[in-house]
Structures are given as structure tokens and as C-alpha cells.
Amino acid sequence: MKGTLYCVGVGPGDPELLTLKALKIIRTCPVLAVPQSRTGVVTAQGILMKALDGCGITIDDKTVIAMDFPMTRDDQVLKGAHEKAARRLMDELDEGRDVCLITLGCPTVYATSIYVHRLIRQAGYATEIVPGVPSFCAVAAELQQPLCEKDEALIVIPGNHKHRRDLLALDGSKVIMKPSGKLGPIQDELRDLQLLDKTAMIERCGLPGETVYEKAAAAKDTGYFAVLLVK
Numbered sequence: 001m002k003g004t005l006y007c008v009g010v011g012p013g014d015p016e017l018l019t020l021k022a023l024k025i026i027r028t029c030p031v032l033a034v035p036q037s038r039t040g041v042v043t044a045q046g047i048l049m050k051a052l053d054g055c056g057i058t059i060d061d062k063t064v065i066a067m068d069f070p071m072t073r074d075d076q077v078l079k080g081a082h083e084k085a086a087r088r089l090m091d092e093l094d095e096g097r098d099v100c101l102i103t104l105g106c107p108t109v110y111a112t113s114i115y116v117h118r119l120i121r122q123a124g125y126a127t128e129i130v131p132g133v134p135s136f137c138a139v140a141a142e143l144q145q146p147l148c149e150k151d152e153a154l155i156v157i158p159g160n161h162k163h164r165r166d167l168l169a170l171d172g173s174k175v176i177m178k179p180s181g182k183l184g185p186i187q188d189e190l191r192d193l194q195l196l197d198k199t200a201m202i203e204r205c206g207l208p209g210e211t212v213y214e215k216a217a218a219a220k221d222t223g224y225f226a227v228l229l230v231k
Contacts, residue, residue, distance in 0.1 A: 003031075003093040005125055007117040009106040009132020010044050013206025015051035017133045025130055027057055029100035031092045033085075035112060036066040044104045047207075063092070067101070069112045078115075086119035093125050106132040110158065110177060136175040139202045139227045142212065147229075148173045165189045168230065176228035183221050190216065190230065201228045 006025045011017035026032065026048065034045040045064075052058065067085045070077055089099050103113035107129050121127040136156065140147045148154040153172030157164055159179030168174055168189055179186055190196040199216035203209075203226040213219040216228055 001096055002125060003096050003098040005089060005093060005117065005120050005127045006098065006100045006130060007107045007113050007127065008100050008102050008130040009108075009111070010047050010051070010102050010104065011133040011206070012105050012135040012138040013047060013204065013210070014138070015047050017138065017206065018048075018051045019130070019132065022130050022132065023051070023057070026052070026100050026102070029062070029098045031063045031065065031089075031097050031099040032059060033065045033067050033089055033099055033101040035069045035103060044102050047104070048102055063097075065089070065092075067116070078112075082112075082115040082119060085116045086123070089116065090120060090123065090125065093120070103132070104135075106134045109134045109156075135205055135225075136177065136227050136229065138205045139175075139200075139229055142202055142205060143200050143214070143229060145229075145231055147175070147231075159186070165193075168193055168195065174228075174230035176230070179226055179228060183216075183219055186228070187217060187219070195230050199228055199230045201226055 006029060008022050008025055010022060065088060068081055070081055072078065089101065092099050101113050101116060103111045105111060107114050107117065108131060117127055117129065136147065154175070155167055155170055155172050156175045156177060157167045159176055161167065164186070176186065187196060190199050196217050197215065201213040201216045201219045203211040205227065207225065
């Protein structure tokens with residue numbers, strides 16, 4: 001009998017935000033697959049290890065597989081990495097071992113792991129997604145303000161979306177996720193739309209080095225773990 005793939009979100013950074021279901025799956029799966037960047041920094045695994053330490057759970061008896069998910073926009077490079085990862089995990093599933101693929105935040109929100117999950121599901125294996133706390137929810141909680149109220153819409157915008165300005169001009173609350181590269185163009189758009197003073201930003205929310213900008217006008221150029229909240 002083949003194993004089951006569990007795609008598990010570990011939340012945005014604070015290890016106490018792992019769900020009970022996520023911990024249960026992690027505890028029972030004999031194989032853990034963790035994303036790894038080119039620099040070897042395994043952020044999701046770091047969050048997981050802190051959480052497990054607090055629960056008295058170790059991974060000494062588990063097989064840990066580092067998955068190479070390169071930070072690039074080259075579709076062919078990404079496709080190759082996803083297929084390689086899927087094949088590696090299917091080898092474990094074919095041996096009857098359940099696999100827990102952990103991911104930062106939630107697997108359903110801009111997560112690389114979902115592409116591997118999709119390939120394995122399409123190949124006919126049993127799969128399950130365990131949601132995690134999305135980064136923009138953690139940011140709103142840190143700022144102690146709601147994302148949306150009553151009939152207010154919530155618009156989630158990838159930082160490099162080609163129609164970003166048009167989406168920012170719509171009514172409702174906006175979240176800008178992962179504004180990689182220069183913040184200046186985003187700040188200029190917000191300023192032109194008279195939204196800059198209504199925008200806050202948190203970088204690396206819940207992680208070491210967290211930086212809170214209650215006014216995004218004061219924010220500096222950032223990396224891949226920042227979220228802007230326009231309210």
C-alpha cells in the first residue's frame with residue numbers, strides 16, 4: 001500500500017502558531033520534506049524545530065529530505081525543481097511511507113509546495129492539505145487591526161503583479177505580499193493614490209529580525225518575507 005502525502009503549513013514564523021492538526025501529522029509521518037533555498041537556509045524547518053522543542057517531539061527517528069526550491073522566476077528551472085522533488089517524494093510513497101511536506105505560511109497561499117503536491121496528486125497518490133496561518137493574518141494581528149469589516153472586500157496582491165496599481169485603486173482593504181526588489185515604485189503608487197499614510201508593513205513577521213513599520217513610507221527595500229497592509 002502506498003503512502004499519503006500531507007502538505008502542511010507551519011504558519012508565518014511564530015512556532016506557537018502551528019495548528020494541533022499540523023503537529024499531529026508531523027508527529028506521525030516517518031518522512032519530513034522541507035524546502036531549502038540556494039543559501040541552505042531552511043526557514044520552515046527552523047520554525048518547526050522550535051515548535052517541536054516546546055512539545056517534546058523530536059525528529060531523530062524520521063527521514064528528513066531537503067527539497068531544493070530555487071528562488072527564481074524562470075519557469076523551466078522551477079518546473080524541473082518541482083518535478084525532481086515530486087519524484088523523490090514518490091519514491092518514499094511507493095515504499096508505503098507517509099510524507100509530510102512542510103511549507104511556510106499556508107500551502108494554499110502562494111506556496112511553492114503546492115506545485116509538488118499537484119504533481120503527486122495527478123500521479124494518483126493519496127494527498128491531503130493541512131492549512132496554516134497565512135502571513136497577512138499574522139501581520140494584521142501584530143498591528144492589532146482587522147483585515148476587513150462588514151461588507152469590505154479584501155484584495156490580496158502579489159508584490160510584482162503587473163496590474164498592481166489598478167488593484168490598489170479598487171475599494172476595500174489590500175494586502176501586498178512579497179514585495180521583492182525595490183519598494184520605491186510601490187510607495188510611489190500608494191502615494192499617488194493617497195494610500196501611503198494608510199499603509200503599514202511588517203518584514204519577517206514572527207521570525208528573528210522582525211521589523212514593523214506602522215507607516216510604510218518609512219520602510220526600506222526588503223526581501224521575500226514582507227507584507228504590506230493597506231487599510
